[in-house]
Amino acid sequence: MLYREAGQFKESYAADMAIFPIRQDRIGLAIILVAAFVGVPLAASDFVLAVVMVPLLIFALAAIGLNILTGYTGLLSLGTGGFMGVGAFACYKLTTAFPDLNIVVCILTSGVVASAVGAVFGLPSLRIKGFYLAVATLSAQFFLDWCFVRIPWLVNHNVSGAIEVPIRTLFGVAVTGPNASPQVRYLVILAIVTFLTWIASNLLHGRVGRSFMAVRDMDIAAELIGIKLYQTKLLAFAVSSYYCGVAGALMVFLWYGSAEPAVFGIDQSFLILFMVIIGCLGSLVGSFFGAALIYGLPIALRNGLGALGLQIPAATVEHLTLMTVGGLIVLFLIIEPHGLARLWQIGKQKLRVWPFPY
Amino acid sequence: MKKTSIVAVALCAAIAATTAMPVVPASAQEQIYVPLFTYRTGPFSGSGIPIAEGMHDYLEMLNQRDGGIGGVKLAIEECETGYDTKKGIECYESVKNKKPVVVNPWSTGITLPLIARASVDKVPVLSMAYGLSASAVGDVFPWVFNPPATYWDGLSMILSYIGGKEGGLEKLKGKTLGYIYLDAGFGKEPIPLFQQFAKDYGFNLKLYPVAATEMQNQSAQWLNVRRDRPDYMVLYGWGALNPTAIKEAARVNFPMDKFVSIWWPGEDDARSAGAAAKGFKMLNWHAVGADFPFIQDIKKHVTDKNLTQTDKTHIGALLYNRGVYNSMLIAEAIRTAQGLTGKKAVSGEDVRRGLESLDVSPARLKEIGMAGFTDPLKLTCSDHNGHLPAFMQEWDGAKWVKISDPIKPMMDKVGPLLADAAKEYVEKNTGWPKRTEACDKSS
Structure with missing residues (x-):
């Protein structure tokens, strides 16, 4: 009833091609942004901010990165964890080499390093496709893993072999390190994620994004209409790895506070891949949904069971959570194989014609 | 299709409701x-x-x-x-x-x-x-x-035990010691101390790292062990690394009484290798x-x-x-x-x-x-560890048996490293x- 576009006329091509052509969508987005930037930091407890919101945004960013590669360009990658690690280690090296450099600049620059590494490992993508490419990126994952463990220079020869995040401030407020409040960390991450999502949205709706999708849909046809496969695929790898790298740097610096190389293992790659598949291949909002389901649901279940006042041993809760999440993933994939973002889209479509579906 | 969207909305609402719930402190006053x-x-x-x-x-x-x-x-x-x-x-x-x-x-x-x-x-x-x-x-x-x-104390105790068996640490000269470890912070930490010992007492140190993802597949490392024939093997492992290492050691016929571990293997780890694990040793500080x-x-x-x-x-x-x-x-x-x-x-x-x-x-x-x-x-303000002596115990095929007196850590080597x-x-x-x-x- 409220969600109806009757009376909204488009008078220019720009209005017709807008990303959010319906006014209610634009209002909704504004409300979400205001809520995220103002409401959540004011209302949410430290626990919700530090354990739910911060990781959720970081995972969503990583999922966007993988989505650009797998969802939009159709190149299956299992190297996400490795690329995130490159970002994290690059950020560590940068911030220890230039302690006075703004930490946000460090984080955003570390993505460039990840992007270069990603482009190098994207080289085989011109020759090999599908599952074979997945195996090639798997080798990237293992190689990078090996580097993180074996090259002590990457962690400045720390005895612990781990990244130890130093204290960095922004306008006099601690952003990293133990003194950084969850509110500050959340806002910094939210700003970076919002900005990068906006960039990704523009990129994907433009020429570059269309060439990505053309390659995904049929690479021979794309080549015939003049898209250079090699450059497009490498660009997809570079952009995707940039996002993953920034997500990795955020993860270690603004969430964990210290990280062993094991954090960037193959498990991480699979986790992000599942988020993308559950969320929706080729959808930005799907990346957020996927992260919410895969990462947020177990926490919600764990705390939900506790809040009900049931005396269940911690290990049993863990088993229950694993079973429920597994079951829900299967359920969602049966209801809508194209992921949560597709469900969202269908829901909106239904609302537009409600109450007179035909 | 209508049903599905309702399900989705309901689920989203449920997720939002449960995550937003504040965590109530459970501990009462007293x-x-x-x-x-x-x-x-x-x-x-x-x-x-x-x-x-x-x-x-x-x-x-x-x-x-x-x-x-x-x-x-x-x-x-x-x-x-x-x-x-x-x-x-x-x-x-x-x-x-x-x-x-x-x-x-x-x-x-x-x-x-x-x-x-x-x-x-x-x-x-x-x-x-x-x-x-x-x-x-x-x-x-x-x-x-x-x-x-600390793990450094542990290593110095293991080495002084090995030295004691050989009749003094000087007797280690020219011998080969192998170190098999979890390739993470925990296993890598003792390496600098181990290398220093190798230099001081003139023994060869061979490193056999095991990646965390490869804990249950150590055949490559143990093939190398068989080739290098170290006189002693030292183990720093956790989880599945321990039983696998003991089993592999038995498979390549490494003399079990020369295989010494830090304090983490449990009974099940030793038991899994059957009778062949007899003689396996580890440090411990409690009965x-x-x-x-x-x-x-x-x-x-x-x-x-x-x-x-x-x-x-x-x-x-x-x-x-x-x-x-x-x-x-x-x-x-x-x-x-x-x-x-x-x-x-x-x-x-x-x-x-x-x-x-x-x-x-x-x-x-x-x-x-x-x-x-x-x-x-x-413990004191400056010493948060105690550097307690630990003893060596041996697996007799069914249980752990204490085989040594408490061994003191070599604080002259470990102390400066800690500082x-x-x-x-x-x-x-x-x-x-x-x-x-x-x-x-x-x-």
């Missing part, structure tokens, strides 16, 4: 909140379950037998980490607001982020014989404790078995009343007793803190002081039914706070 980070699930649960059982049962026994510590009940709550850093941090954040008096991360990966947070959140970290070795230096790490010995008054009390007050999920066959097992030892330290620290402050319901700050003044004397050990179970331990590591940590972490916590007189 309780001491002791969270236990455990892992009864995941790839390391084989080791994690007996430890969790031991930790829980000892504290529960104090609750049942004495009504807690100093008349205040302990609110014991387990948080499942699955040995995963992500979940460990989630656990920490979820218990932080309930005023925990101490946290035991039970994973080096979880300990490292908590080291920096401990002083800010005023929650002491007890990483018992794991974590960052340098945190033994209390002047730099006032909030972190890692008694009773194995159930013939102690405190275990009888645990049986009487906890396990026989079914107040726990403990598998009764685990009672008295090596890692079960390790868990009990960990809880004993917590309990004694709380008791010491109560004595120092005169308060009943102590806070994290008080327990930090309690840990620094911890003095588990022989008389006290007898009092708590642990005479002969372990050695006395005394250097602590200094380096401070240098690399610019802005690391200087110790401001006052030192209690008794310590």
Whole structure:
């Protein structure tokens, strides 16, 4: 009833091609942004901010990165964890080499390093496709893993072999390190994620994004209409790895506070891949949904069971959570194989014609 | 299709509702909140379950037998980490607001982020014989404790045992020692010390790293062992790495009595290799078995009343007793803190002081039914470790048998290394706070 576009006329091509052509969508987005930037930091407890919101945004960013590669360009990658690690280690090296450099600049620059590494490992993508490419990126994952463990220079020869995040401030407020409040960390991450999502949205709706999708849909046809496969695929790898790298740097610096190389293992790659598949291949909002389901649901279940006042041993809760999440993933994939973002889209479509579906 | 969208909306609402729910502090006024980070699930649960059982049962026994510590009940709550850093941090954040008096991360990966947070959140970290070795230096790490010995102490004890068998450390000259380890912070930490020993005593050191993902596939490393024929092998492993290493050693016919491990393998690890594991050795600092008054009390007050999920066959097992030892330290620290402050319901700050003044004397050990179970331990402001001697024990095919007297760590080698590591940590972490916590007189 409220969600109806009757009376909204488009008078220019720009209005017709807008990303959010319906006014209610634009209002909704504004409300979400205001809520995220103002409401959540004011209302949410430290626990919700530090354990739910911060990781959720970081995972969503990583999922966007993988989505650009797998969802939009159709190149299956299992190297996400490795690329995130490159970002994290690059950020560590940068911030220890230039302690006075703004930490946000460090984080955003570390993505460039990840992007270069990603482009190098994207080289085989011109020759090999599908599952074979997945195996090639798997080798990237293992190689990078090996580097993180074996090259002590990457962690400045720390005895612990781990990244130890130093204290960095922004306008006099601690952003990293133990003194950084969850509110500050959340806002910094939210700003970076919002900005990068906006960039990704523009990129994907433009020429570059269309060439990505053309390659995904049929690479021979794309080549015939003049898209250079090699450059497009490498660009997809570079952009995707940039996002993953920034997500990795955020993860270690603004969430964990210290990280062993094991954090960037193959498990991480699979986790992000599942988020993308559950969320929706080729959808930005799907990346957020996927992260919410895969990462947020177990926490919600764990705390939900506790809040009900049931005396269940911690290990049993863990088993229950694993079973429920597994079951829900299967359920969602049966209801809508194209992921949560597709469900969202269908829901909106239904609302537009409600109450007179035909 | 309509149904599906309703389902989706309902689920989203449910998720939002449950995540937004604030965490209600469970501890009432007159309780001491002791969270236990455990892992009864995941790839390391084989080791994690007996430890969790031991930790829980000892504290529960104090609750049942004495009504807690100093008349205040302990609110014991387990948080499942699955040995995963992500979940460990989630656990920490979820218990932080309930005023925990101490946290035991039970994973080096979880300990490292908590080291920096401990002083800010005023929650002491007890990483018992794991974590960052340098945190033994209390002047730099006032909030972190890692008694009773560091991994560097452990290595020096293993080497002095091997030296003793050969008739002096000098006799190691020209021999080859192999080191098989988990290729992570934990396993890599002893390498600099090992290399220094190799240089000082003129033996060859061969390294056999095992990646965390390859713990159950060590055939390549052991092929190399067979080729290099080291005179001794030293093992630093955890989880599935230990049983696999013992099995592989048996397969390549490595003489088991020359295979020495740090303190983490349990009975199941040795048992898995069958009769061939006979002669396998490891360091330990507490007794194995159930013939102690405190275990009888645990049986009487906890396990026989079914107040726990403990598998009764685990009672008295090596890692079960390790868990009990960990809880004993917590309990004694709380008791010491109560004595120092005169308060009943102590806070994290008080327990930090309690840990620094911890003095588990022989008389006290007898009092708590642990005479002969372990050695006395005394911590001070500057020494958060104790550097306790450990003894060597051997697997006789069915159980662990103590085969040596306590071996002292070589503090002349380990001490400077610890000081250097602590200094380096401070240098690399610019802005690391200087110790401001006052030192209690008794310590």
